[in-house]
Amino acid sequence: MSASVPASVSSSRSLKIGIVGFGTFSQFLAKTMIKQGHSLRATSRTDYSQLCADMGIAFFSDVAAFLGADNDVIMICTSILSLSQVLRSMPFTALKQPALFVDVLSVKEYARDTLLQVLPEDSDVLCTHPMFGPESGKHGWRDLNFMYERVRVRDEETCSSFLKIFEIEGCRMLEMSCTEHDELAAKSQFLTHTIGRFLSEMDIESTPIDTKGFEALVQLRKNTESNSFDLFSGLYIHNRFAKQELKNLEFAFEKLKHKLLKRNDEEQEVNQ
Amino acid sequence: MSASVPASVSSSRSLKIGIVGFGTFSQFLAKTMIKQGHSLRATSRTDYSQLCADMGIAFFSDVAAFLGADNDVIMICTSILSLSQVLRSMPFTALKQPALFVDVLSVKEYARDTLLQVLPEDSDVLCTHPMFGPESGKHGWRDLNFMYERVRVRDEETCSSFLKIFEIEGCRMLEMSCTEHDELAAKSQFLTHTIGRFLSEMDIESTPIDTKGFEALVQLRKNTESNSFDLFSGLYIHNRFAKQELKNLEFAFEKLKHKLLKRNDEEQEVNQ
Numbered sequence A, B: 001m002s003a004s005v006p007a008s009v010s011s012s013r014s015l016k017i018g019i020v021g022f023g024t025f026s027q028f029l030a031k032t033m034i035k036q037g038h039s040l041r042a043t044s045r046t047d048y049s050q051l052c053a054d055m056g057i058a059f060f061s062d063v064a065a066f067l068g069a070d071n072d073v074i075m076i077c078t079s080i081l082s083l084s085q086v087l088r089s090m091p092f093t094a095l096k097q098p099a100l101f102v103d104v105l106s107v108k109e110y111a112r113d114t115l116l117q118v119l120p121e122d123s124d125v126l127c128t129h130p131m132f133g134p135e136s137g138k139h140g141w142r143d144l145n146f147m148y149e150r151v152r153v154r155d156e157e158t159c160s161s162f163l164k165i166f167e168i169e170g171c172r173m174l175e176m177s178c179t180e181h182d183e184l185a186a187k188s189q190f191l192t193h194t195i196g197r198f199l200s201e202m203d204i205e206s207t208p209i210d211t212k213g214f215e216a217l218v219q220l221r222k223n224t225e226s227n228s229f230d231l232f233s234g235l236y237i238h239n240r241f242a243k244q245e246l247k248n249l250e251f252a253f254e255k256l257k258h259k260l261l262k263r264n265d266e267e268q269e270v271n272q
């Protein structure tokens, strides 16, 4: 893939990137970062030392040692629900110099506000949301959406070196405010996860007479289930626009049911 | 495409096929039937004489003349909701010899029962449901599902010549009872249309930060809207399993909402 990369984006500086929360999503991101030649280190609640050793990543059980390890970028990849607790338990005094903190959470106002409350004033903050995951990004990241907001950036060079990771892979780079993101994501991503989870509750399965449309729903169920329920809950609990969306959703369903039952009654009448 | 057709299925006899109800779906089927060399004629509530002339199809405003026109097959393609009225108004005494009646309605027990009630005893009955339409079948019918039940077939040769139309195009031919079809279709096709219509009510639109999953839902909305609301209502009103499915659907949504709000409350408590 690198053969088709324009010269301007291929000359990204090699970064020392520290990962906080080495779950499914950051493992997925890490593979591409390593491929691009960045140097990774990680810390997490769970002990990932073996997996990290296999991937060529330094794993730190001790968060203070992790923070002291001279990171250019510290990438926050914990679940939405654990963000506040994880950040508030970090001994930031162990930082030897200011770093760029980047988060990849699927909700953005909440991530921005928490980072600004908790981080030392001299650290830079870049809020991002790669709008893809291990399933949709398994054949590469070309033309997949990457949202970001430069919330507090003084070291421009480190920030743009980090963004280049996604540019190089061909992502559609979308700079927008965290608020704008949350409003759009409630109407798109949260709705999609809600329908996916709903299809799980319905326990839908392939039948011998599937239509193409139904096949797409079976796939949506499968993809949604590959994410944690924590992620889905986080999309709801920490995006203020999602609350309204759930109400809209119920309202739309009631309206549709009403139309259908009305049509049903009309038919009964005609046939009496 | 015909180059890859095995000899056994390519030798289909040319049929005289009369179409009742020349709407979107039968126009779509007609194109392939003409391509295969069958001779078509049609009747419909609306005057399609111009369109039919352009396609090389004889159009009859007079249903008695249509019935008298020596059809091997009479294919019923009206909406689900108008089936009973359309059939009951047809002067079957105008038939000069028994024909094979085929229906393509998306609900099957109701179509079977109505055909058996209304048609002359000496006509054959084949109930079918091509599980695709102008959207999903626009690049050909290969590997698309075609359900059928030989409800009352004495003239085997005409029946298998008709089925060959779909075999030749590469459909997956699925012989099953109308009851089995309706049970499976309520859980798959009716559910898909309900979600598609629900997405219309929500008025979902592409955003600059679509995920792949959301893109699939925007497509589902579009495809569902290309069908009439009559078709959707028919799927509900005349499939007895769909009634239960709508209840399951509401129940599943309530269960999901409950899980989400419970998780929300737990988070509020932890953070107090």
Ligand SMILES: NC(=O)c1ccc[n+]([C@@H]2O[C@H](COP(=O)([O-])OP(=O)(O)OC[C@H]3O[C@@H](n4cnc5c(N)ncnc54)[C@H](OP(=O)(O)O)[C@@H]3O)[C@@H](O)[C@H]2O)c1
Pocket: A020, A021, A022, A023, A024, A025, A026, A044, A045, A046, A047, A077, A078, A079, A080, A082, A086, A104, A105, A106, A107, A129, A130, A131, A132, A133, A134, A227, A228, A230, A231, A234
């Ligand atoms: N999956 C995706 O497609 C996707 C796409 C874009 C953005 N994101 C975002 O990326 C982040 C990670 O997502 P994910 O898919 O890996 O799954 P997730 O369930 O949202 O998060 C899992 C991560 O959170 C950590 N974690 C969970 N509870 C914790 C706690 N109580 N204390 C400390 N750490 C805790 C886990 O640590 P351990 O592994 O050490 O247990 C793991 O690293 C989320 O913020 C999500 O919104 C995900």
Ligand SMILES: NC(=O)c1ccc[n+]([C@@H]2O[C@H](COP(=O)([O-])OP(=O)(O)OC[C@H]3O[C@@H](n4cnc5c(N)ncnc54)[C@H](OP(=O)(O)O)[C@@H]3O)[C@@H](O)[C@H]2O)c1
Pocket: B020, B021, B022, B023, B024, B025, B026, B044, B045, B046, B047, B077, B078, B079, B080, B082, B086, B104, B105, B106, B107, B129, B130, B131, B132, B133, B134, B227, B228, B230, B231, B234
């Ligand atoms: N669309 C699909 O993808 C698809 C796939 C498989 C099976 N089917 C089945 O195929 C049939 C036709 O579907 P469709 O998509 O064309 O749309 P539809 O809205 O279900 O049916 C339209 C047809 O019904 C006729 N019709 C409607 N109301 C009538 C009335 N009161 N009196 C007489 N005729 C009436 C229309 O006649 P005029 O055009 O003359 O007004 C037109 O031919 C349906 O039974 C449907 O379940 C559709």
